Amino acid sequence: MRALENHVHLVGNLASEPTIINLASGEKLARFALATRVYSKNELGKVESAKHWHRIVAKGRFASIMEEFAEKGARIAIEGKLMSRFFKTKDGQNRYSTEIEVDDVVFLGHGNIAQSA
DSSP states (O other), X not given: OGGGTTOEEEEEEESSOOEEEEOTTSOEEEEEEXXXXXXXXXXXXXXXXXXXXXXXXXXXXXXXXXXXHOOTTOXXXXXXXXXXXXXXOTTSOEEEEEEEEEEEEEEESOGGGOOBO
């Protein structure tokens, strides 16, 4: 049952090209937003959809893969875990963010590069 704890699977589209950060340690970090849709029926039985945005963080080789292959609108599947962090803005305000840290990524519908990382 532990394998199911803090485990996230999402399929969606990239909102923009990833922002790549080169850390002092030499490791890469990729940050991007993934858009997903949730479908439901309203009280009249009509199917409606709502778009949801998710903050995603990829580290190491996954960041390098995102840097090389990811482009705005690309359809991808990710597997990862929820991570929360606190940080201070440049003007000293405390902020809280929940992100999904990538453990695996699959590019969908990219012809030759559709693959599991």
